[in-house]
Amino acid sequence: MTSATTAHSVVEPSATTRRFAGSLVVLYAIITMIPLVWIMLTAFKSPDDAISYPPKVLFKPSLEGFCNLFTTRSRQTPEFIRSLGPPQGMCDSIARDRNMVVAGPSNYVPRFVNSLIIAFGSTVLAVALGTLSAYGFSRFRVPLKDDLLFFILSTRMMPPIAVAIPIYLMYRTIGLSDTRLGMILLYTSVNVSLAVWLLKGFIDEIPREYEEAAMIDGYTRFQAFVKVVLPQATTGIAATAIFCLIFAWNEYAFAVLLTSGNAQTAPPFIPIIIGEGGQDWPAVAAGTTLFLVPIVVFTVLLRKHLLRGITFGAVRK
Amino acid sequence: MNELSASSRITYRAVMVRPGVARRIRGLSDKTLAWLFITPTIVLLLAINIFPLLWTIYLSFTNYRANRANVPTIWLGADWYQSILTDPDIWAAMQVTAHFVIWTVVIETVLGFGLAYLIDKKFRGHGMWTTIILLPMMLSPAVVGNFWTFLYQPQIGLFNYVVAFFTGRAASSFQMLGDVTLSPWAIVIVDAWMWTPYVMLICLAGLRSIPDYIYEAAEVDRASKWRQFWSITLPMALPFIMLAVLFRGIENFKMFDMVNLLTGGGPGSTTEVASITLKRAAFESWRTGYSSAFAIILFVTVFGLANIYVKALNRVKSR
Secondary structure, X not given: OHHHHOOOXXXXXXXXXXXXXXXXXXXXXXXXXXXXXXXXXXHOOOHHHHXXXXXXXXXXXXXXXXXXXXXXXXXXXXXXXXXXXXXXXHHHHHHHHOOEEEEEEOOHHHHHHHHHHHHHHHHHHHHHHHHHHHHHHHHOOOOXXXXXXXXXXXXXXXXXXXXXXXXXXXXXXXXXXXXXXXXHXXXXXXXXXXXXXXXXXXXXXXXXXXXXXHHHOOOOHHHHHHHHHXXXXXXXXXXXXXXHHHHHHHOOHHHHHHOOOXXXXXXXXXXXXXXXXXXXXXXXXXXXXXXXXXXXXXXXXXXXXXXXXXXXXXXXX | OHHHHHHHHHHOOOOOXXXXXXXXXXOOOHHHHHHHHHHHHHHHHHHHHHHHHHHHHHHOXXXXXXXXXXXXXXXXXXXXXXXXXXXXXXXXXXXXXXXHHHHXXXXXXXXXXXXXXXXXXXXXXXXXXXXXHHHHHHOOHHHHHHHHHHHOOOOOOHHHHHHHHHHOOOHHHOOOXXXXXXXXXXXXXXXXXXXXHHHHXXXXXXXXXXXXXHHHHHHHOOOOHHHHHHXXXXXXXXXXXXXXXXXXXXXXXXXXXXXXXXOOOXXXXXXXXXXXXXXXXXXXXXXXXXXXXXXXXXXXXXXXXXXXXXXXXXXXXXX
């Protein structure tokens, strides 16, 4: 190849190759984005615009989807509505245009709060437990170490529905069914296996000499772990936390089978937002969009850690 | 505070220590500490994974029904296992699962590797576009699956409209979710959309692990780019590709959320993957003993297949 004669390294692709590769990837990225953009557009459509044929790309923005997401409404006769005072707030006035009045708040906010509490709670627990045992497995001579590690990994091969049956029975017996604590413990147990494997990889990379030096200077093993190893492992801990959070935030199978209201998270809730003529697509889209926002922000902010985490896991195993 | 600043000094001072020295220094003995560090995780896994698993095994030999807890439990032996393994409906569900796993894994691997190969060319802005491509895999399969049912609506859905635009067919002439031949593909498309980025990432890690000097040597030997791809790039990235296949295979064998929301197993039972059958038996007809036996069969299947595959993977790695 002629590129071998240039000053660049022979493995550097030529400008044409790069442009060609770039345009294909950009094309794929755009196709990938279309469904996501469509969700966000639909969130701002009126119900009529959302189900028009052909699908509308240009439309008059409306907040009805968000109003329907956050409120429940009841249908009233026009006479009754006229007898009421002025509408209370924007959503009430939108509802009245459709011969309805706002009856109260919907369950979206409590479900979203449940998602936050359960996802963050289980992430913190899983990462804490995972860091400790990863350090344990990385630094100490543990009997049956490889077997234990494989056992920890194999807990992920079980289909969630299969685990859900006995968990359902167990939680019913000890009063954990449909509680946040129960879901936090469950998600922690699912995540901790990944956390141990990922973090063990990161901690293995930190030279043992650091702790040994600290211990010679008078630290105990535990002090050395907290003050020397933990700061070094921050990147790995961050990457692991993101993975645990994404899993717990997105989980559906356990949530739909084991919760019925009190501890239900958003993923089982969003699909059951029903309007008058079947699914209320703008409301569903609004709920979806709000639910995606934290994860999308996270992904963009922390993409470097994320790439490292995934590839790390791949290289390790 | 003094100690903290001291620690950063210590951190970067490499000291050679004889093995065993550390263990004699004050504080809890390492053996105690090791158990303190590891036990909480093991206890949690025993309580929430192993105990339920053993319970499932026990239930799978009984006639227990979770909605009729007062009926005395009768030991049935391996009856459920026998009836499941001879049930044509179960075999149909396993077949649907196998088709689904094979097609998604093939499509995701080809697309994912292709994308990784292109991104590895480091064109301008590849970081940003990679992040965009990664977005679908960060989302909730349930929420995404539910939204795709909207995109798949025959009259109003964007998907049908776009396909109609390019093929000249009427958008309402085909129903992605209601048609016996199309509905499995509807699920495959969403799964590929979501998980191709995952395969791409692992493949990218593989491509980046190939040292440049091998290509330089090939270049000196005047190997064509085509030849370099087949005898360097592909074989050296193969362990990573196989890993991606393993992860996606296990995940898709267990697939539940997306299928449950897109088709719920229908129309008929054309998209009824094993997880859906299991959910119906366990949480709709409440045949707890029966579904426990099915759960164990599924677990053993994944575990067995994964083990065989990992052996093959290790052979490729050690080559």
